[in-house]
Amino acid sequence: MDSLNSLIDGFGTALTPVNLLWAALGVLLGTAIGVLPGIGPAMAVALLLPVTYGLEPTGAFIMFAGIYYGAMFGGSTTSILLNTPGESAAVVAAMEGHPMAKAGRGPQALAAAAIGHFAGGMIGTVLLVVLAPTVASLAVDIGAPDYFAIMVLAFIAVTSVLGSSRIRGLASLLIGLTIGLVGLDQMTGQQRLTFGSLQLADGVDVVIVAVGLFAIGEALWVAAHLRRSTGEPIPVGRPWLGRDDLRRTWKSWLRGPVIGFPFGAIPAGGAEIPTFLSYVTEKRLSKHREEFGKGAIEGVAGPESAASASAAGTLVSMLTLGLPTTAVAAVMLAAFQQYGIQPGPLLFEREPELVWGLIASLFVGMVLLLALNLPLAPLWAKLLRIPRPYLYAGILFFAAVGAYAVGGEAADLVILLVIGLIGLGMRRYGLPVLPAVIGVILGPAAEQQLRRALQISDGSASGLVDTPFSVTVYGVVLLILAWPLVRKQVTRRMAARR
């Protein structure tokens, strides 16, 4: 058991006092962010990217992972008590959790959600330990054409699977790729889209793009449509579960990860689809089907477990292939780039201490989160009372701090505002933000791999498809592209049969 030994070493890294502190800080921040409306984990990690300038990578990633998992825990608290999901992953939790809270079963709903997250996260992380080294060793000798294929997959998946309109997804991706082009060409030093400006010759820093699109764009968009009356959360006591509830939920907790983990690993939009699938599954399997819609505890337990497991699945793709499947993973990838670390199959060989410390810290974080969320949920719910002007003013404030910290230049703040306004316009007209961020982060890397691959093959396009790995990936890309057509055929056939 090679990975078991590595994991034990990882615990050695994760359990040092400093890293424990980062894990604790991460899960605290994550829970708060999950509870708070308006801030998602992607925005939070983006706002924290500047700490990468002062912090060593292991501590930073331990904190980021804590935020990711913590936000999942906290998001369901808002869903259940306020009926307005704190995260997109927690939408399903509101469907059964809120009726439960209204009926006075809030404590049970919170407990089912928290333990669900714990179970899903634990099972998901165990799967991560088992699978990630295998995937990494399978992919270990991939070269430039393969990396390029993976990036094409990320581009296509993020524009095709997410959102309702492919055209708008592609528009967003192209905006991102354009921003990524600004600056000096990495291979020749040629100026591109700089218009003679020295400021732009350095390119637009990924931190500024991520903070601008996620934080400024979101804050301005909310400001344009700020809800004047905020809902009152339902007061709730300490979460607990009776024996009857336990009997109903334990199977749901175990079923969730089966659905959540694989969906997290593929670029299919993160936790939204698996939580919904888990909900439907629980409804079908439940003995209390009549309770669904009125507060069935299985409908909280299963989807929440699936949500946390999908976060673990996301980490598999991000760490082993460098393929970001969610917004948080995309921003974490940007953090890797800040440190000059290339996530991918070699990461497990080159940075074993970082990777295994990170994975071990996930187990630590999960235990901390359970301890934080089970007894303290009523306390966290108090965060919902924060006056909205302070919340969004705070987001703008920290966005400015983060962007200024990048290079200590006031001009960066102006670029940040411009990108924020682009983010505002994208939200207004339904252009998804994630493709643009992926375009900025992966665009320059993809170009480099493409040119490297073509250099090796001396310009022949066959150099892009001369490995089994790249051919497989392009097969998947074709499958994703063809999917809407296939679906149309299938539904037509089914309609005809009826």
Place this chain on the structure above:
Amino acid sequence: MTTGTAGPTPGPKRAHWLRDHSELGVSVLLLVLGVLVLTDALTMSVDLTQRGPVGPRTVPLVVGGGLLVIAVLLAADVLRGGRGEAEGGEDIDLAEPADWRTVLLLAGVFLANAVLIGPFGFPVSGALLFWGSAWALGSRHYDRDPLIAAGLSLVTYFVFDSLLGVPLPGGPLMGVV
């Protein structure tokens, strides 16, 4: 810009049509961006710098071309009745008309911060940024807001400057202290 008036507006039909199809503006912007990227790529001199079969122009040409194609496709989609779905959220009330005044105020406050951070230092400009933003967003606690703003700004300054080692300009105020 949508002003969000419900029901048919009495004004000229053309203004109404434009308001309904304001998304065409996105299409125009994409078109302009595409032309910009293509022009930049085509005017690039690559005689000496190019190494390998794919030079620094290839990807910009593809991206610029893609922008033009997408601009046309988006326009076609909008004219056929397709609409981008405005993003929802927990603090977002899409039923209310958009409040662009607040957005402008916030953008102004943010720009003021960019201008003031140099001469006055972060503690002052940051506090003004927070207070100004909270004011723009509707907070009118004149006793409490400036105190929170000043406290947040000072604490952030010391945490970043001293603890994290990320320098922020102190300005004349910190010079005195």
